[in-house]
Amino acid sequence: MLTKRIIACMDVRDGQVVKGVQFQQLRHAGDPAELAARYNVEGIDEVVILDITATLERRQALADTIRAVARRIFLPLTVGGGIRSEDDAAAAVEAGADKVSLNTAALNNPALISTLARRYGSQAVIVAVDAKRRGDGFAVYVRSGTSDAARDAVEWAREAESRGAGEILLTSMDRDGTRSGFDCEMTAAVSNAVNIPVIASGGAGGLEHFCDVFTRGHADAALAASIFHYADTSVTELKRYLREKNIPVRM
């Protein structure tokens, strides 16, 4: 039976993991490769590098980070945050990314989804959708959540699928950073509307939140960052809990 995936996201700026990492055992707490290796030992299913570097040397720094992480783990590795063009995607893939995650670039230029799907296969193209509740729907935002894209999340996810996206990474802006749980209603609305896997993100605070998003939210995978970084919840502990709740996970 296909298991539910647990994905760790590392926000990386200038080659260092940000959002505060407090693993005592790590020699370099902010080093993405060390953190990824730690997650691998704990049984993480995938790793996402979200690049938030804003400098001109961004692409080179990101490639170095991807290479360093890819050397340490033999798991699917996704890179997002800095992918604005086919060249950006090619640089990430050459450095060792298995998938690229498109956000603002996909909304500005939806043809990029198809271009990358043709070049690398749909399995390599994730479309990231940042959305917040508005009325009965879910409004999509771009530019790190600062700009209203005037699109509905369900409708945009369907379009992304039809253009060749292999997965949807859906982040609830209402829940992000709150640790109050994933937005299960939004996740279910998108997951039920598309036939490609949906990764839920935003709001993970406790073990039960993952259980909720896999059951009520119909998520295929769940992504979290700080909950794992701070080591208040280990991946091993989370998977043991989910297994007790009869949710299929890889142990």
Add this chain to the structure above:
Amino acid sequence: MIALIDYGAGNLTSVRKALTALGAEYDTPASPRELGRFSAVIVPGVGNFAATAALVGPWREAIGDAVRGGTPLFGICLGMQWLFEGSDEAPEVAGLGVLPGRVTRLHGDAGQRLKIPHVGWNALAFRGRNGTAPHSRLLRGLSTGAHVYFTHSYAAPVTDACVAETSHAETFASVVERDNMFGVQFHPEKSSEAGLQIIRNFLDVARAC
């Protein structure tokens, strides 16, 4: 020396990285004429079966000759599908045809939320008595139920060559093995320890030749 065939179907970075980490000596032959100097062949690949059209002709002949001469061959994902006669994904392109059967599209099951593509970690069910695989060289050191990482929409049928199968609404061949021919539908290079063990096992087969 292992020949890693690069025919433009997907990125080989992950496969190269795994081979390097396991201490394998490998190279990417530029032409099929070079194949004679290699002791084993790996055909990787991800994406549409139509991409294997690049192998039609001299490559297909050279790889076929090598296999018939006893050279170990390991197909990964699309490379495993290529071992069969063909695929419904690109009916006009012939596979290598060293294993009988055709690759067909998975259907999934919307009611049970089993989506296509089949993406993620799923279990290998060994097909031997009581979930064993006593004669498989590729599965040495692994147990039935081991999880590996899949990403595909098409799959090969369960035939006599299948040593482990996997279920996703329907049951398909996830590991095939016959004589010197080996194939896996999943990505061992992205399947952590279980995947590395499978690559290691193939390297052992290659060294023994």
